[in-house]
Every structure is written in C-alpha cells, then in structure tokens.
Amino acid sequence: MSSATSTRRILLTDKAVKGLPYAEAKPQIVRDARIPGFHVWVGKTTKTYRLQYETPRVGGKRGTTMVQWLGEHPHATADEARAKALEIQALRARGEAIPRLVVAAVPEAAPALTFKSAWEAYKAAITKEGKSIRTIADYQDKFDRHLKDWHERPLSSIKREDVVQEHAAITERARKARVGQKYSSGKYAANGTMRFARAVWNFAKDELETPGLPERNPFRSGKLFHKEKARSTGMGVSELPAWWAQLQALANPIRRELHLFTLLSGLRRTDVVTARWSNLDFARPSLKLPSPKGGDERAFELPLSNAMIECLERARQAGRTYFPEESKEWIFPALGGHVAEVKEEGRQKLSHTGHALRHSFRTLAGAAGVDRLRLKILMNHAIDDDVTDAYANVPALFESLREAQESISQLIMQKAAPSDAP
The missing domain is CATH 1.10.150 (DNA polymerase; domain 1)
Structure with a gap:
C-alpha cells in the first residue's frame, strides 16, 4: 500500500467514515473490522473505499497484490462499497474472473474539472x-x-x-x-x-458529483466575509420637497417621469427602464413585469395608483414627441432604444436615483401605514419564508394591493408637491 500509514480497524459505516479526520501528511488507511482487505484510504481532501487482495499463486509463486477502487465518500455509501467488496470476494472464492466493470484497480485519472x-x-x-x-x-x-x-x-x-x-x-x-x-x-x-x-x-x-473535492466548501463564509450593512439611502417625508424641486429642474421630461415612476412604484432600476407599453393595462390598471430579478418565476403584476397612471400618460406624450419610433415599444424611450443610465450629472443632479428611490419607497410606505405583507408583495420580495405569509393568495389581493399603492402615492405627492396632489 506504498506510502500510506495503516491505522486501527473499525466497522466502516457512513457515520464512521464521515468522522475520520483528513490526513495532514501521509495518507491514512483505516481497515474494516469485518471484511479482510476492505478499507478506506484517507487523503488530504478525499476518502476512498478500496479492496486489497492477492491474485492466486502461479507455479508456487506468490500472486500479485491488487487494489480495487470501490467509490469515494460521500458519493458512494459504505454499504455500496462493502457490497462491491463482497462481490469480488465471492468471485475469487469461486475462481471466476472479476468483471472489468468491478475491477477498476486504481482507476485512470480523469481530466480534472476546472x-x-x-x-x-x-x-x-x-x-x-x-x-x-x-x-x-x-x-x-x-x-x-x-x-x-x-x-x-x-x-x-x-x-x-x-x-x-x-x-x-x-x-x-x-x-x-x-x-x-x-x-x-x-x-x-x-x-x-x-x-x-x-x-x-x-x-x-x-450535482456533478466531482471526485476529489473535500467535504467542506473552501468558499464557505465562516469568518471570511466582510461585515455588510444595509444601505440607508432612502428619503423620509421631510426630504421629499427638496428632491421634488430638483426633479422639476430636469430639462428632459422623459427622465423626470422615469424618476418619479421609480419612486411611486418602488421598482428596481432595470425593471423601470425596460418597461414596455405591451405590458401595461390601463383598464385594470397594472404593469406586468415578466422577468424581474429572480427570473421568470418571480414575474408579477404591479398595481398602479392614479398618480402612477398620470405619470405614465405624461411619459407617453413626451416619448412620442422626442422619440416617436422608440416610444412605440418602450415606456421610457431614448435614441435607439430605452433609457439606460438613470444617474443625473452636472447641474441637474438628483440627490436620489435608482435603487435609492426603491429604498425611499420602502421608507415612505411605512410612513403611509402599509402593512408588511402587502409591502413585500408590492416590492416583489419573497413571502414564503414565513408559513403564514405563504398562505396568501396574491392574485386575490390585487384590489387590496392597489389600495395600498394608492395610499403610498398620495403620501408622496402630498408631501413632495402639495399643490400638485389630488
């Protein structure tokens, strides 16, 4: 068995093998207490079940020592490896040839997965x-x-x-x-x-069951990751008037409505800039998000408040004026497609854009008294972490969600622009 160190005999079970420490220097051989030759080879990162035996004597000469690979823990269980070892022992006892499928002595090394x-x-x-x-x-x-x-x-x-x-x-x-x-x-x-x-x-x-990987993920968080803090970038009620004044100073009407709609909806930046007219239903009224963060499984329908509808109508008029072709598809069009960058530069800079407006929506929804469940749905956050929330029938809550949306929008418009609020 070459350079490995042989240790005690134990009954090889999944639990026992899992508890064996990896070798720090030379590989360790831990033999099974019941089947002669059956053992586990413990390396620095792997634990491999094997069977050692000798071929029959020929002409009075001692046979060749063979080592058969039976599987790697935990992808192969101890019982599976033990069954293979017993099969080989039975074939040897009957003098039968050992099939190549079973005998793979030390298997050829497959190309390492990069x-x-x-x-x-x-x-x-x-x-x-x-x-x-x-x-x-x-x-x-x-x-x-x-x-x-x-x-x-x-x-x-x-x-x-x-x-x-x-x-x-x-x-x-x-x-x-x-x-x-x-x-x-x-x-x-x-x-x-x-x-x-x-x-x-x-x-x-x-999923790939790649051999040779240690049991513990070297990328595990443990004490490795830096401590992260939630960003406190959202506006409160008192900050709305100043932001509104900055918004009205923007020369581009499409971008004005884009920022306002982001605040009123709480949508992620990408969902806003890629919004299409084909997904808008003024009659319901709602905006469908077919592929938000999380993919198709997270698709949802966003209820629209009156202020949001008025915002989108102004965006449609501005889009047809500035980008008649692009505005046929995109709610917030730009030359050759849709708006890509939401940050404002130079003198027309806004204090809050993009995700900061999503944070603001969360803060202002609390000020409007919207409950946590409806807010999570409006922001398309997962609700199945809590068993009570998981029972919620989201489609059936649409009208209630629209009422919550209306409450948030009214608070925003009343505090940001009292003279413009209904």
Missing part, C-alpha cells in the same frame, strides 16, 4: 431553470473580472488558504479600481465574488 468548466456547467443549469439574465450576467462579470487567474485551475486544487488570500486581493483591487462604480466598495465585491464561487463549487460537488 473552475471554468464548473462555471459553464452551472451557468447552463441555472439558465435552464430560468434564472434571470441579469443574475447570470452578474455572475459572468464576477468570473471575468475577479477570478480570471483561476479559470483553468482544477477546482479540487483550490484550498481554504487560497480563498482567503484571493478574497483579500479582490477587496484591495476593487477598492482601488471601482470600475464604472459598479461596486460600492471592495468589501462588497469580494463578498459577492466568493458567494458566486461558493455556488459553483456546491454545484460541482452535489
């Missing part, structure tokens, strides 16, 4: 299950931007110390670069990248 290959397989899986295009694009950005040195690296070679060092390196690189201001800080970039890598690793371990 991080790139694991990501491509994971991407194909989450695309099939309907994960949103934006989420997949975000994962791809993390893969390309922060993990390019690991693309061709075997997944099994990535250790915890490598992850700790890379997390620190990403933190520093992202802090210095702030590429396109995509990340608020290097800390968030590092945490997000490792969450992505953790998901890829788990997929390779659990």
Whole structure:
C-alpha cells in the first residue's frame, strides 16, 4: 500500500467514515473490522473505499497484490462499497474472473474539472431553470473580472488558504479600481465574488458529483466575509420637497417621469427602464413585469395608483414627441432604444436615483401605514419564508394591493408637491 500509514480497524459505516479526520501528511488507511482487505484510504481532501487482495499463486509463486477502487465518500455509501467488496470476494472464492466493470484497480485519472468548466456547467443549469439574465450576467462579470487567474485551475486544487488570500486581493483591487462604480466598495465585491464561487463549487460537488473535492466548501463564509450593512439611502417625508424641486429642474421630461415612476412604484432600476407599453393595462390598471430579478418565476403584476397612471400618460406624450419610433415599444424611450443610465450629472443632479428611490419607497410606505405583507408583495420580495405569509393568495389581493399603492402615492405627492396632489 506504498506510502500510506495503516491505522486501527473499525466497522466502516457512513457515520464512521464521515468522522475520520483528513490526513495532514501521509495518507491514512483505516481497515474494516469485518471484511479482510476492505478499507478506506484517507487523503488530504478525499476518502476512498478500496479492496486489497492477492491474485492466486502461479507455479508456487506468490500472486500479485491488487487494489480495487470501490467509490469515494460521500458519493458512494459504505454499504455500496462493502457490497462491491463482497462481490469480488465471492468471485475469487469461486475462481471466476472479476468483471472489468468491478475491477477498476486504481482507476485512470480523469481530466480534472476546472473552475471554468464548473462555471459553464452551472451557468447552463441555472439558465435552464430560468434564472434571470441579469443574475447570470452578474455572475459572468464576477468570473471575468475577479477570478480570471483561476479559470483553468482544477477546482479540487483550490484550498481554504487560497480563498482567503484571493478574497483579500479582490477587496484591495476593487477598492482601488471601482470600475464604472459598479461596486460600492471592495468589501462588497469580494463578498459577492466568493458567494458566486461558493455556488459553483456546491454545484460541482452535489450535482456533478466531482471526485476529489473535500467535504467542506473552501468558499464557505465562516469568518471570511466582510461585515455588510444595509444601505440607508432612502428619503423620509421631510426630504421629499427638496428632491421634488430638483426633479422639476430636469430639462428632459422623459427622465423626470422615469424618476418619479421609480419612486411611486418602488421598482428596481432595470425593471423601470425596460418597461414596455405591451405590458401595461390601463383598464385594470397594472404593469406586468415578466422577468424581474429572480427570473421568470418571480414575474408579477404591479398595481398602479392614479398618480402612477398620470405619470405614465405624461411619459407617453413626451416619448412620442422626442422619440416617436422608440416610444412605440418602450415606456421610457431614448435614441435607439430605452433609457439606460438613470444617474443625473452636472447641474441637474438628483440627490436620489435608482435603487435609492426603491429604498425611499420602502421608507415612505411605512410612513403611509402599509402593512408588511402587502409591502413585500408590492416590492416583489419573497413571502414564503414565513408559513403564514405563504398562505396568501396574491392574485386575490390585487384590489387590496392597489389600495395600498394608492395610499403610498398620495403620501408622496402630498408631501413632495402639495399643490400638485389630488
């Protein structure tokens, strides 16, 4: 058995094998208490079931020592490996040849799964299950931007110390670069990248059943991740008048209505800029979001208040005036398509745009007295974490949701522009 160290004999069970510590230096051999030759080979990152035996003597000479691979824990259970060992022993006792399917002595090494290959397989899986295009694009950005040195690296070679060092390196690189201001800080970039890598690793371990991976995910959070704080960027009631004055100073009427609709709806930036007239139902009235964050499974119908309808009507008129072709499809059109960037620069800068307006909607909804369940639905947040919330029939709540939407809109318009409010 070459350079491995042989240890005690125990009854090999799933629980017993799981409790065996990985080898720190030389591999360890833990033999089964019942079946001669049946053992588990414990390496630094793997635990492999094997059977050792000798071939029959030929011409008085001792036979050849054979070592048969029976499976890797935990992908193969102890009972499965034991059954294979007994099958081989029975074939030997009857003098029968051992089928090649069973005998794979030390199997040929398959090409190691690289991080790139694991990501491509994971991407194909989450695309099939309907994960949103934006989420997949975000994962791809993390893969390309922060993990390019690991693309061709075997997944099994990535250790915890490598992850700790890379997390620190990403933190520093992202802090210095702030590429396109995509990340608020290097800390968030590092945490997000490792969450992505953790998901890829788990997929390779659990779904692809990649051999050679340790039981513990080296990308696990543990003490690795930086502490994150929820951003307090939302406006309160007292800040609305100043923001409204800034909004009215914008020269572009399409962008004025875009920002107002974002505040009134609480929608994510991408959902607002990609809103289509074909998904708007003035009669109901509602706006359908077929593929929001989370993909098709998170599709929902947003009830519209009177203020929101008036905002969209002004947007339609402005769009037809400035971009007659683009406005046929997009609610907030721009040259060649729809508005892409929501930030305002220069003298016409707004204090709150994009996600800060979503935070503001959350804050102002509380001031309007809207209950937590209806607010979660309006913001398209998951409600199935709580068993009571999970019983809610969302379609049946549409009228109640529209009443809540109306209350929020009335508060916003009354406090931001008293003279314009109904």
